[in-house]
Amino acid sequence: MDAAPGGTILRRVSESLRIPGIARPPEVEFSFDGRPLRAPVGESLAAALMAAGVRRLGEGPGSPRAAFCMMGTCQQCLVRVEGRLVQACLTPVRAGLRVGPA
């Protein structure tokens, strides 16, 4: 998905998107669309995916979907977790969470 022009930049950039100087809980493993990812437990899924360079979360009618409001209003970050539709921005990362496009 990020293989489009600019994709390489995105991947390089994403390594350092977590701001230093903040104490975080230990990282756990979760997955998006089968791809294994790591994030501190409790971080919002939307933030964790963004930090991992996963920006495109699905396809809306006429436009891609990506996290947009981060506060549970816009519904653009809808993903599927264990078969259920959830808003990524309101869902905390837990170990072993299997996340996929909505």
Next chain:
Amino acid sequence: MFDVAVLGAGPAGMAAATEAARRGGRVVLLEESPQPGGQVYRAAPPGFVVPEDADKRAGDALRAALAGSGAEIRTGHRVWGLGGGPLVPQGSPPAPFRVDALAEGAPVTLEARALVLCPGTHERIIPFPGWTLPGVIGLAAATILLKAQGVLPGRRVLVAGAGPLLYAVAAKLHKAGAEVVAMADLATRAEWARALPALAARPDLLARGAAWRAALASRSVPVLAGARVAAAEGGGALERVRIVTATGQTESFDCDALCIGHGLVPATEATRLFRAAHRYDRAAGGWVPVLDADRRTSVKLLYVAGDGGGVRGAAAAPAAGRLAALAALTDLGILSGRAHARARWRPWAEHWRAARTGAAMARMMALRPALVSAIPPETVVCRCEGVTRAEIEAALDDGAAEMNQLKQFTRCGMGPCQGRLCGEAAAELVAIRVGGREHAGFATGRMPLRPVPMEALLGEFDYADIPVPKPAPI
């Protein structure tokens, strides 16, 4: 049965619940987030330790007062339904308010004699070409990402829009190590100069603003006054942003994130649901419930505090919350008229002072019709349903004359965000045709107030439980 239910645990809701509980009311506070704080004082997730700042201290103080107040705090509750009060069959006596929420997937129902709504706002983002590209996020979204999650929206970031949030986000990005490639402020220098006298009442904010500006200047970040975003461009994700400057020149900036916001819109879905009286006040953010000085709506025992009643800022919100709590306790007979008169002058004066600065900032964040006129025909306005401006205009040509009709003609605002994202642009497009927002109206308030899964509402219910009468013998 509670005396007072407070919905929303931002600064207004925390203060309202604290005040009402301290003065002897049986109070419940419901909040969707895992912790009280609202958007402005949003707490970091458990186990995250973020550096102290003025906002964290203010939020912690309100949280501490709330924790010791005796109010029942129910976080993680998504309120999707409201009833009772005036929403009873014709001829029935007024009922207590009913609140339906979803907590960890399970339905919760409770009742309260009075309801204090502290719903806050959502961000207004007027569509422009490319606004749906991954990498474009709201200014408020950026604040949450930076403050509560400690994650940068990108490495090279352009910040655009209007209001104080613009400077706050740019400064935070810069401090956190991102490169701010430019800041495009819709407000002209003259607008800021006009706002200055009101800001002078809050030297702390003025100092913070000056520090933000200095931080940007030290990195020689281009600050473009009176400039708007013409387009966000890129393949699979954002790669560059084109800006139209005050003089009409186009400038292009390479970046991997755009944080953009055009102001804040009071969240009025609950007051609309109760059919409370509203008025359109552009300078306060849009449609607002009609309120008296003590935050009473036109509906008995229904109150609104904080920015949900008109944008006045976080500093004014706690005082408004206390005013609403005092009025509710008085109207319920828990507080005497005399005690109310004694108690209300201090929050009233505090609110008046803070609201002056808040109003100046709100004016800067008010809807700018020029942004709506600039939306190209092929740009998607309603993201949930994929409705473009051209499709909206076609519906208006066909005779849609107010917001509910537009919704029925095009499905604009009928998707899962329930019009929160597209409503402002769509209403303005209607308003251009019908002579103002008062005529364009607003979509009728409907349940569910937030999307909820059907299975959660059904609970234990199963289709097999429906009694099927035996067929009549032939």
